Amino acid sequence: MRQTVVFDVDGTICFDGRSIPAAIAEALRDLGTQHRLVFASARPIRDLLPVLPPEFHDETLVGGNGAFSRDRGDLRVLGIAHEDRLVLDDIIDRYGLKVLIDGDWDYCYTGDEAHGIFRQLDAGRLASNVPRERIAQYSKAVVFTTDPEVLRRLEETGLSLNVHPDEGIVDIAPSGITKYHALDRLGLTDHGYLAFGNDANDERMLRHAKVSYRVGTHPALAFADHHLTPDTVHQAIRDLARTGARPGA
Structure with missing residues (x-):
């Protein structure tokens, strides 16, 4: 079978x-x-x-x-809901977070180019790094932080989170995904x-x-x-x- x-x-x-x-x-x-x-x-x-x-x-x-x-x-x-995006943007701006945000194809990366995640980013040169305001819909996001207060704020959003303390990042996906x-x-x-x-x-x-x-x-x-x-x-x-x-x- x-x-x-x-x-x-x-x-x-x-x-x-x-x-x-x-x-x-x-x-x-x-x-x-x-x-x-x-x-x-x-x-x-x-x-x-x-x-x-x-x-x-x-x-x-x-x-x-x-x-x-x-x-x-x-x-x-499946993108992050608009109202969740607004909350996420507020957290990013309030705490001055570095991010990787993916749209349907293009992305916004403001993190350290020495971070391991950058090495894996668009290795095929298939997309463009654009300001996050130009991404019509956030499909997923990564924030570069281990700050407990930021983690608490993110948990309150109801978005799907995967915390990777060894990499200093939080993976964020649409709620329930x-x-x-x-x-x-x-x-x-x-x-x-x-x-x-x-x-x-x-x-x-x-x-x-x-x-x-x-x-x-x-x-x-x-x-x-x-x-x-x-x-x-x-x-x-x-x-x-x-x-x-x-x-x-």
Whole structure:
């Protein structure tokens, strides 16, 4: 039976922010001959495409932690509501925050160019860095802060937040949007799926999976069925191809 297998990207199958290791890419090719592959990332799809080998560009893609989805060439973007945008803009201005704000395609980046997130930004030179006032609809945002007062204000907005203290950022998506909800919108939860992830923004996606794989040691994913290291990911994918991705096989 053809299964759906969902892969987070950064920290799960990509470890340098730029490419997928050859052994993992080859294992994905083998798995993709039998099963449906889905790539689900915190990156917008614009920044996801340069990381994926070209043969995977037509697979189902989820970006922005669920704000973007592309299936059979149909791109859908769920934006932050206008009233939530006004509140977010007020917080940004009040605290003088550096940001990365994504629109449907273009973006606004005011952060430090030495930050790791900048290296991953529009690597394919497919979009433009514009003032945030020129972005018609915010699809997702990143604010560069660890200030507890700012975090409290953001939590009061009701927007979907993923806090990454090790990177000094907060990922912000439209209210109620997660990777799992994007999979549900695409009809991929009806018959179940297998999922690979590595951090807190994969928690709901893995929790609802028929079989879940944690890469690394993030405590939010301690419940996962299988625990992998970056060096064992390719073999786990090969094992799925060999067993037909049957749960429990």
